[in-house]
Amino acid sequence: MIQLKAGQNIPLTGDVVRFGAKAEAALDVCALVVAENLTVFSSEDVVFYNQFATAGVVLAADEVTITLAEVRADAKAVLLVVSADPIAFPGGAGLGPVTATLSEGDTVTAEFAATPTAGETALICLEVYRRGAGWKLRAVGQGYVGGLAVLLAAHGVDVDDEPAQSDPPPRPAARSGQGVPAMTGPVSGEASTVAGAPLEVGHGVERLWMVFEDAARSAAALVSAREYAAERLDHELSLAVSDPATRNTPAAEEARRVAQQRNDELIATAEHRHQQDTEQLMRELADADQALPPALASWDSPAWDKPAVSSDGIRLGELYAIDRGPLRIPYCVPVPLNRPLWIDTESTRAVAPVVGALLARLLAAAPQRQALVDIIDLTGAFSGFTGLLAPVLNGPLITDHADISARLQAMVDAAELAELAHTSGAFPAPTEHRVLLAADFPHGYQTADAQRIGALIMRGDVIGLSTVIVGTNESDSADTTVATLSQSCRHLPTDGGTTLFDPWTGSAWQLDLDLLPQEPERQARFMRTR
Missing domain, CATH: 1.10.287 (Helix Hairpins)
Known part of the structure; x- marks a missing residue:
């Protein structure tokens, strides 16, 4: 038997597993069958004392039994939960120590001990989740002060009675104070998934x-x-x-x-x-x-x-932690970039290889669609590779700040027309993949230009637009329009000392951004424009 720590995971080898738990107080056990975003598909996916079974999951005699092959094919995981009546805990004493076990056959495979300390009366103990063609077990330990009603609501269940005390949905806490960057990804709803589709190479992100x-x-x-x-x-x-x-x-x-x-x-x-x-x-x-x-x-x-193949995302770089070994994880985001990328830098020229890598990958992501690229480059930082982009440029490079407003307004007008047509049902899905690269921001830009970029972000999906901004982080700008624009973007730090935190456990990672190789023949190989 393995004693699990919070966050630890192990593979499962059995076809049927059983979940049980013990504590000083009487417990109710239940299970939630959830999708990629960790919410239930419907109320039928909750197994508890008023609903004893759903596909592949059965509650009997204070144990939940999961027949893995019978769990609905589009489910990401089964969350295994314990709860107790908050009224039974005067003064907010909470559940106290809880010991959860998972058995395969007649053998206890793993045990997880958790001691909630903030008066929690509901606890996600374990998660049985899909991993490729198999299943794995993870120790979770996420507690809810408001009890089972709040836990269910956080996972998409309609709860009839309003809980007396509400908790927000669980969020990972950063380890080193406020203001540290946290990463978000497909699990936060930024990418759509196809129900029932296998999460393998066809869904690379x-x-x-x-x-x-x-x-x-x-x-x-x-x-x-x-x-x-x-x-x-x-x-x-x-x-x-x-x-x-x-x-x-x-x-x-x-x-x-x-x-x-x-x-x-x-x-x-x-x-x-x-x-x-x-x-x-x-x-x-x-x-x-x-x-x-x-x-x-x-x-x-x-x-x-090889021949170009479309992708549901692009690679931004690699994440690593020196004190945790040689593993380097590709850091990827979905495309089109419904959430713009903002490259934080004091010098646009210094990050030209980062921008070149992004453009190469954006062009490679949708080879079946015509690419149209608009580039604002007031300092000539990208002259090393923009010649390769000539076949896909949507007009000359903008090198004079006086030309910025007209180009952005033309894009806004096109997006508004597309939105009107789309609303009336007369506009098909976009056949182009458009990219806006706004460098040297906000220097040389008017406040109205920031508003135009904001409008493009809101309507860009109807014209298939991905936006990349290069400049200093303006999230604290005195110009509220610029600050709001900055806050709406996904920021990519270029300072090697910046620590990022993953969205599951708050573990610290360093990010090495991708760089476009500088050899001309390799640049031509990667900067596909046809």
């Missing part, structure tokens, strides 16, 4: 974010184990010297030796498990790189030498 999620959970388990080991060692060493009469005796020395040995063994076990996870994920990424479309693949992938 989803596949890579699944790998990223597993890496984040493994990283969180390692960090948690290290922290726990340090706390336990400190406690045991303190006990060994707490009595002045014995602190210098052989017995105390032996206690210190044993404490250190236990600490080393715990850390070694955690690091071994993390290494196993890392090796598995590295193999998976290497295999994926051979099959993913070029917009998501590495520069060395054979995909760049």
Whole structure:
């Protein structure tokens, strides 16, 4: 049996698994069958004391049994939950220690112990989730003060009675204070998914974010184990010297030796498990790189030498953590860029290779659609590769600030006309993939230009527009229009010291952005315009 820490995951090998839990108070157990966004498809996907079964999931005798092959094909996961009546806990005492178990056959496979400390009366203990063609188990430990009603509401269930105390849906907390960048991805609704479709190469963004999620959970388990080991060692060493009469005796020395040995063994076990996870994920990424479309693949992938293949996303770079081994996770986002990318920099010229890589991948993402690119480059920073883009440029490069407004307004007019036609039902889906690259922002731009870019962001989907802005982060600008525009974008830091936090566990990562190779022959290979 494996003792799980919060965030840790293991593969499941059985066809049928059983979930149970114990605590000092009487518990109700239930299960939620959820989609990619962790919400239920309908009320029928909740198994609890008033509804004992749904496809593949049955509640009986305080246990939930899951027959994995019978769970609905479009489900992402089954959340396993315990709850208790808040009235039974005066003074907000909450559930107290909870021990959850998952069994395969007659054998307990894993145990997860959690102790909610904020008065929670409902708790997501475990998650059984799809991983490719198989299933895995993850320890969660997400609690809800408002009880089962609030937990259900957070996962898309219509609750008849308004809970007395409301919690927001769960959000991962960053580890180092306010204002730190947090990453978001397909799980937050930025990409549409096809119900029932396998999340494999055909849905590359989803596949890579699944790998990223597993890496984040493994990283969180390692960090948690290290922290726990340090706390336990400190406690045991303190006990060994707490009595002045014995602190210098052989017995105390032996206690210190044993404490250190236990600490080393715990850390070694955690690091071994993390290494196993890392090796598995590295193999998976290497295999994926051979099959993913070029917009998501590495520069060395054979995909760049094959006929163009469309993609549901683009690769922005790689995430890594020096203290957690060699694993490097592709950081990808869906396309078209319904949420614009903002490259934070004081020098546009310094990030030209980053911008070139983005344009190459955006062009590669939709080879079946005509590309139209509008570029505002007031400092001539992109002259090294813009010649390759001549076949797809929607007019001359804008190098004079006096020409910005007219070009942006023309794009706004086109988007508004398309929106009117779309509303009347007379406009088909966009056949073009348009890209706006607005560099050197906000210098040389008028406030009205920021408003125009904002209008394009709101209506860009009707003309298939992806927007990339290059400039200093203006989220705190005194110009409210510019600040609002900045706040609506996904910011890509170019300062190597910036730490990002994943959206599942708040684990820290460093980001290396993709760079367009500088060799002319390689640039021509990657900057596909036909």
